[in-house]
Amino acid sequence: MSAVRITTADGQAVTVTSIGDTIPAWAARYLGSWWTALPVTDIAGPVVSGDVDEAELRALTAVVESSSFERIEYADAEMLCVRDDTMVTAIQPAESLAYRWDKDWRLLRIVGTDETQVATAAARLAREIVRAQLLADGWxxxxxxxxxxxxxxxxxxxxxxxxxxxxxxxxxxxxxxxxxxxxxxxxxxxxxxxxxxxxxxxxAAIGLGLLHALDLLDTVRERLASGEQMHPTQHPAVTDALLASRTEPLWKANGKELKPQFxxxxxxxxxxxxxxxxxxxxxxxxxxxxxxxxxxxxxxxxxxxxxxxxxxxxxxxxxxxxxxxxxxxxxxxxxxxxxxxxxxxxxxxxxxxxxxxxxxxxxxxxxx
Known part of the structure; x- marks a missing residue:
């Protein structure tokens, strides 16, 4: 098992674990530039555990679909949730992700079929657990x-x-x-x-026009052209615009601007x-x-x-x-x-x- 502990400058922390190295490494990259991310061998405090596991995904999906669930929008995708006093089970069908939060064990389990999707969700929810600690401390x-x-x-x-x-x-x-x-x-x-x-x-979401105004558009285009990747939530149309050095704003159907994601x-x-x-x-x-x-x-x-x-x-x-x-x-x-x-x-x-x-x-x- 691989594990990394994420800690704020004020001392709040969460540990991200997985069978392999990719998901903890992703959390370290996503959160470690502003918070501290260090490999650990002791599993203490709240934990986010993420893995690619299709069997567990099917099992958790069955739990939600056989129950009276609530529909919400989470991170721009539909989530179906089933809650009781100590447990929350949820799925995001479009992302093939399933979640189970055990309040007593302070363990959030995330499974899916795509490692990048699981890693992104694990980093996001690790941040949410730290967010809860900070708010409880008066932030x-x-x-x-x-x-x-x-x-x-x-x-x-x-x-x-x-x-x-x-x-x-x-x-x-x-x-x-x-x-x-x-x-x-x-x-x-x-x-x-x-x-x-x-x-x-x-x-970090930065509009195409702002990138151009900051004289950074050519730098980003060259990085992309060399094969480097930006954040996976970036819309393909934005990547195409960057590679073509286009600066006109792009828009979602709901009126929100599509922006480069770093x-x-x-x-x-x-x-x-x-x-x-x-x-x-x-x-x-x-x-x-x-x-x-x-x-x-x-x-x-x-x-x-x-x-x-x-x-x-x-x-x-x-x-x-x-x-x-x-x-x-x-x-x-x-x-x-x-x-x-x-x-x-x-x-x-x-x-x-x-x-x-x-x-x-x-x-x-x-x-x-």
């Missing part, structure tokens, strides 16, 4: 990007969809900051009043972006991206909104399918601490070169 999840300097001073970027959170994070990361997150972060107020920030490991380690190896494992918030940026806008600092009254927090009502991809998460908190202290941080609004266009000076000025204002 909250913010819909924010974040960059960190070498001393740990962290600038959060908040805003509604399309405001420029990802653009701001990648632009600052290309100018010397380390990226802590491009979409969501864990945050908690410490006893001294500091807002501590931890990363949410995930594949493994976390590819942010460093492909895009030369440094990653941070933790930080302390020193300020908040509120960007507004408008085509043709003249980059400038602006006054803002946006503040922190309820929609900036991920909870049962705003979580759009990873609902609590396995009853892992604690009851949601109000996070009053965190809201107050965020409201007290220095903040800066800025207007930007789509020309990152033109935005650069304004971004640098805004970041400097919020740095200690």
């Amino acid at each position: 909250a999840i913010l819909h924010a990007s974040a960059v960190t300097d070498q001393d740990g001073a962290t600038i959060l970027t908040l805003g509604d969809k399309g405001a420029g959170k990802t653009t701001t994070a990648f632009a600052l990361s290309r100018s010397g900051w380390a990226m802590l997150a491009n979409d969501r972060v864990f945050a908690r107020v410490e006893p001294d009043g500091t807002v501590r920030v931890l990363p949410w490991p995930s594949a 493994f976390p380690d590819q942010l460093t190896t492909w895009l030369s972006i440094s990653l941070a494992t933790q930080g302390r918030a020193t300020g908040i940026l509120f960007p507004q991206i408008t085509p043709g806008a003249t980059p400038r600092l602006i006054d803002t009254t946006r503040g922190v909104h309820d929609s900036d927090f991920f909870d049962e009502t705003t979580e759009d991809r990873y609902p609590d399918a396995f009853n892992l998460l604690p009851a949601p908190g109000t996070h009053t202290a965190l809201r107050q601490a965020l409201a007290a941080l220095p903040n800066q609004g800025l207007a930007m266009g789509h020309d990152l070169t033109a935005n650069a000076a304004t971004l640098k000025e805004a970041a400097t204002r919020l740095s200690p």
Whole structure:
């Protein structure tokens, strides 16, 4: 058996195991750039166990299909769940995956027919188990990007969809900051009043236009042309566009943009972006991206909104399918601490070169 333990900078941990090496190695790659991933021989604490096992898949599928199940959407695919006080059994038929979570043993078993599918699910659910531990310890999840300097001073970027959170994070990361997150972060107020920030490991979604604006499209195309692979959740149409150096946005039928999907380690190896494992918030940026806008600092009254927090009502991809998460908190202290941080609004266009000076000025204002 092979095993790797995933541990956050705050000490929460989960162990991923498998008969072979591939699935633990995948979890280490997926989560280890922002959290710590180390091989272990002792199996302690909560465990995610994943294997290719068609017989067990059939058995768990029979359990679900013979029961009164609930239908939910999990990670963009239908999931059928059967729950009781101590056990959750679930299947995702389109992915040929089955799951069983034993609360008493703190063991999540994942089986399927395709090793990559099982590995992807195991890494995702390992993160969910750590997420539950962090939330139980008083952390909250913010819909924010974040960059960190070498001393740990962290600038959060908040805003509604399309405001420029990802653009701001990648632009600052290309100018010397380390990226802590491009979409969501864990945050908690410490006893001294500091807002501590931890990363949410995930594949990084970067639009084709932003890749082009960052002058990274040729780099990605060359890597793909040489035979290297991107994250398996990337749509084939995106891969084709990258290989053809096309920059026009691609869209799903539901109106969501199809974007290139990078493994976390590819942010460093492909895009030369440094990653941070933790930080302390020193300020908040509120960007507004408008085509043709003249980059400038602006006054803002946006503040922190309820929609900036991920909870049962705003979580759009990873609902609590396995009853892992604690009851949601109000996070009053965190809201107050965020409201007290220095903040800066800025207007930007789509020309990152033109935005650069304004971004640098805004970041400097919020740095200690």
